[in-house]
Amino acid sequence: MDILKLGHVCKSFGNLSVIDDLNFTVAEHSVFGFIGRNGAGKTTTMKMILGFLPLCGGEIYVCGEKVVYGNTKTNRHIGYLPDIPEFYGYMSPKEYLKLCGQITGLKPVQIQKKTKELLSIVGLDGVNRRIKGFSRGMKQRLGIAQALLNEPKLLICDEPTSALDPAGRKEILDILSLVRDKTTIVFSTHVLSDVERICDTIGILNKGKLVLQGELSEIKSTYRQDSVRIELTDKEKILTLKEKIQRIPSVSGAEIYDKSMTFNLSGVKETGAKILQLLADEGMTVSKYEVLEPSLENVFLEVVK
Amino acid sequence: MRGYIAFTRKEFTEQIRTYKTLIMLAVFVVFGMMSPLLAKLMPEFLSSMAIEGVKITMADPTYLDAYTQFFKNITQMGIIVTLLVFSGCVSSEVTKGTLINILSKGISRSAVIISKYTASVTLWTLSFAAAAAVNYGYTAYLFGSHSTHNLLLSCLCLWLFGAFVISVTFFASTLTKGNYGGLLVTAAILGVLLMLNMMPESVRYNPVSLAANNMALLNNTVSTADMMAALGVTLVSTVLCLTVALCIFRKKIL
Numbered sequence: 001m002d003i004l005k006l007g008h009v010c011k012s013f014g015n016l017s018v019i020d021d022l023n024f025t026v027a028e029h030s031v032f033g034f035i036g037r038n039g040a041g042k043t044t045t046m047k048m049i050l051g052f053l054p055l056c057g058g059e060i061y062v063c064g065e066k067v068v069y070g071n072t073k074t075n076r077h078i079g080y081l082p083d084i085p086e087f088y089g090y091m092s093p094k095e096y097l098k099l100c101g102q103i104t105g106l107k108p109v110q111i112q113k114k115t116k117e118l119l120s121i122v123g124l125d126g127v128n129r130r131i132k133g134f135s136r137g138m139k140q141r142l143g144i145a146q147a148l149l150n151e152p153k154l155l156i157c158d159e160p161t162s163a164l165d166p167a168g169r170k171e172i173l174d175i176l177s178l179v180r181d182k183t184t185i186v187f188s189t190h191v192l193s194d195v196e197r198i199c200d201t202i203g204i205l206n207k208g209k210l211v212l213q214g215e216l217s218e219i220k221s222t223y224r225q226d227s228v229r230i231e232l233t234d235k236e237k238i239l240t241l242k243e244k245i246q247r248i249p250s251v252s253g254a255e256i257y258d259k260s261m262t263f264n265l266s267g268v269k270e271t272g273a274k275i276l277q278l279l280a281d282e283g284m285t286v287s288k289y290e291v292l293e294p295s296l297e298n299v300f301l302e303v304v305k
Numbered sequence: 306m307r308g309y310i311a312f313t314r315k316e317f318t319e320q321i322r323t324y325k326t327l328i329m330l331a332v333f334v335v336f337g338m339m340s341p342l343l344a345k346l347m348p349e350f351l352s353s354m355a356i357e358g359v360k361i362t363m364a365d366p367t368y369l370d371a372y373t374q375f376f377k378n379i380t381q382m383g384i385i386v387t388l389l390v391f392s393g394c395v396s397s398e399v400t401k402g403t404l405i406n407i408l409s410k411g412i413s414r415s416a417v418i419i420s421k422y423t424a425s426v427t428l429w430t431l432s433f434a435a436a437a438a439v440n441y442g443y444t445a446y447l448f449g450s451h452s453t454h455n456l457l458l459s460c461l462c463l464w465l466f467g468a469f470v471i472s473v474t475f476f477a478s479t480l481t482k483g484n485y486g487g488l489l490v491t492a493a494i495l496g497v498l499l500m501l502n503m504m505p506e507s508v509r510y511n512p513v514s515l516a517a518n519n520m521a522l523l524n525n526t527v528s529t530a531d532m533m534a535a536l537g538v539t540l541v542s543t544v545l546c547l548t549v550a551l552c553i554f555r556k557k558i559l
Contacts, residue, residue, distance in 0.1 A: 050409055052559050070414065070555050080409040086402040088315070090322035102311035103410045146406055 001028050002061075003077075003154050003184045004049065009058035011044055018044050020208035022058070026201070028153075031180055033199030033216070034188040035300065040205045042188040043083060046158050049186075050080055063153055076104070079147030079183070083158040085139055089132035093124050093142050096131065097149060104150040118145040122175055137168035144175055148183070155185045161194050173197055192296045202296075206304040216296075223299045226268045228275070231260035231288035241284060248274055260288070308412035309420050316424030325390050326428060332386050333379075333432040337439030340374035345447045368448040369523065372456075375440045376519040379433070379463060384470060384516065387432075391425045391471050392488040395554075396478040405559060414555045422475060422547060429467050433460075458529060459522040462515040462536065469512050469539045470495070472546035479553040512539040 004026040011019040018041045026032045036042050047053040049060055051072030060067040062074040087096055094115055101111035119125040122141040131142065140160060147155055157176070161169040169191075176185060177198050189195060195202060196216070203213040212219065232238055235258070242254050242261055250271045254263035265271045268291055279286055320326045347370070348363045395418070398404045408414065437460050445451065473494055478487025495513075502513045514535045521527035 052405070052408075054558075073411070075409050076411045078409060080406070082402065082405050084402070085406060087406070088319065088403060090319065095318075099311055099315050100406070100410050102314075103308045103407060103412045105307050143406075146410075150410065 001064075002026065003028050003063055004032075004186065005061040006045075006049075007059045007061075009045070009048065009060060010056045011041070011048060011053065012056055018208055019048075022205075022208065022210060024203050024210050024213055026154075026184060026186055028184055029181065030201050031176070031185045031187060031199045033195035033202040034186055034205065035190065035192070035195060035202055036188070036205035037190060037304065041208055042205060043158055045205070046080075046156055046186075046188060049156065050075060050078065076150070077153045079150065079152035079155045081140075081143045081147045081155070081157040081160055083160075083162070085143035085146075087131045087134075087139065087142065090130055092128050092130055093119060093145070094128070096142070097146060100146050100149050106150065114149055114151075118148055121145070121148075121178060123171065137164050137171070140164060140168070140172060141175065144172070148179060152183055155179070155183045157185065157187045159189055160187070161189065161191055169194065192300055196296050204300060204303050211303045212299070219299060220296070223302065225264050225298070226266065227262055227264045227292040228268070228272070229260055229262045229288070229290045229292060230275075230279075230286060231290075233259070233285045233287045235259045237282070237284050241279075241282070244278060244282070245275060248278075251275075262292070309416040312407070312412060312417060312420040313423050316420055317427075320424060320428055329386070329390055329428055329432040330435060333383065333436035334439050336375070336378040336383060337436035338443055340378055340440055341368075341371035341444040341447050344370035344374050366448075368444050368451040368453075369520075371440070371444040371448060372453070372523055373520055375436075376459075376463070379436060380466075380516040380519070383433075383436070384467065387429055387467055388470060388474060388488070388491060391429075392474045392478065392491065393484055394421050394425055394478070395475055395550075396481075396484050396487050399478075399557070399559060400482075400484055402559070408559070414557075415551050418475065418479075418547070418551050418554055422472065425471050426468050429471060430464065433464055433467060453523050454525050455522040455529060458532065459519045462522070462532060463519055465536065465539050465543075466512060466515040469515075469543045469546075472543040472550070476546040476550040476553075479550045479557060509534050510538045511535060512542060515539055 002025040009022040054069040063077045097115045122145045203210045250266045474491045477490035498513045501507045
């Protein structure tokens with residue numbers, strides 16, 4: 001079943017068209033990575049899904065129900081983590097979750113149970129200070145806790161890791177992987193390593209359109225292009241090596257950087273053997289020979305060109 | 306409904322923890338205490354400042370002077386303090402973005418506004434009642450027991466005017482963006498009403514007369530019946546301001 005469905009969604013601010021005929025669906029229990037540059041329209045799209053912004057055209061369905069601008073009932077299925085979550089600074093995390101629970105209509109017993117459970121998942125149990133003094137990372141974690149409070153079918157996270165240090169980022173990703181079997185996650189980001197860590201499907205947004213969508217593993221194999229990096233001990237020989245390697249027909253795009261050289265090739269096995277032969281014949285001492293993994297970064301840069 | 310109750314409770318917590326309750330109660334209790342005291346001491350102040358050759362003679366102050374002071378303080382400084390305390394009530398949450406989380410939890414936007422109005426008017430009522438009670442007690446202590454015409458009605462008028470002012474700030478802050486737009490629009494609206502009050506034909510219906518005729522009611526120069534039109538107009542305007550605020554807020558881009 002599709003938890004989220006966007007059909008022909010358009011949005012413009014004045015004359016500036018931000019989203020132009022955006023279509024995509026997110027299946028239940030998947031982690032959807034919503035990727036795009038800064039200003040590509042990720043936050044705008046998420047705000048439209050939550051009914052915080054009016055559409056200029058098209059329709060959005062959450063769990064089969066249509067999203068209406070303003071007071072939308074579909075929000076009961078959604079947990080939302082804004083890019084910079086803002087809380088009431090004079091409350092403690094427990095009080096804040098209690099307020100959220102009361103608004104969603106949980107029973108007091110449930111609120112207490114969920115609060116305890118969630119605060120321990122996000123590592124804020126025993127923190128009784130007021131939110132005022134929290135760091136960005138702590139606020140982000142509390143944000144996840146509040147988003148998960150009503151056991152949403154769809155968890156929307158708007159760049160949850162962008163402003164965090166590596167440790168904080170790892171914590172957030174760990175929390176998200178913990179909850180992935182309970183809910184469907186839509187996760188926007190421009191940090192591609194995060195996407196590779198937890199997403200199973202991705203969509204790349206560029207100029208208001210989804211330029212690429214599908215399963216991460218499939219996309220990676222479609223865009224697979226093997227590349228090899230060779231590093232020599234002797235810097236002077238690298239130019240000769242480049243010249244000779246370019247004569248091999250299946251090699252393309254050789255680039256030199258200091259003592260190392262990177263190039264693309266087809267058929268790592270056969271061509272690779274030829275290259276090793278070449279190195280042996282020339283008597284070059286290799287300090288490193290590396291077959292590079294196709295990265296999402298290359299795919300991203302290619303499709304948003 | 307459950308959203309309304311939870312959010313109203315949150316509003317009261319906010320008032321207490323951000324010292325709004327303390328400020329309002331303190332200011333109003335001070336007004337209640339100061340007014341009779343000032344009335345009592347004014348002649349002595351003046352005589353101690355007597356300039357040579359000039360003799361200031363004043364009639365002995367009465368409890369009516371205490372009430373004059375009281376209504377002057379509340380209608381001027383009291384209303385200004387109220388305005389400052391409640392003007393950011395809606396706009397600060399919109400500009401900070403604290404409402405985004407709460408609204409994504411499924412509370413209706415109308416419930417947010419009505420909760421905020423309930424909590425604000427409750428605090429205004431408490432503060433004003435405290436001021437009036439302290440003023441009454443202190444006046445009785447300093448000037449002896451007294452009976453006044455229309456004291457309750459006079460207070461009711463002023464209370465309704467306060468509730469009206471709060472509804473205007475709500476309307477104004479849903480209309481404008483940012484923190485100070487609301488305050489500015491409210492000041493403009495009150496300014497217009499004050500100017501209208503200079504036209505004798507409009508006085509009868511003008512909400513401002515609820516805060517201008519308090520002493521006249523006590524002195525019996527204005528009768529109860531004269532106030533009814535203004536009371537009605539103010540009540541309707543308050544409801545109207547809130548309704549329009551609700552309509553705007555429901556479609557406001559957050």
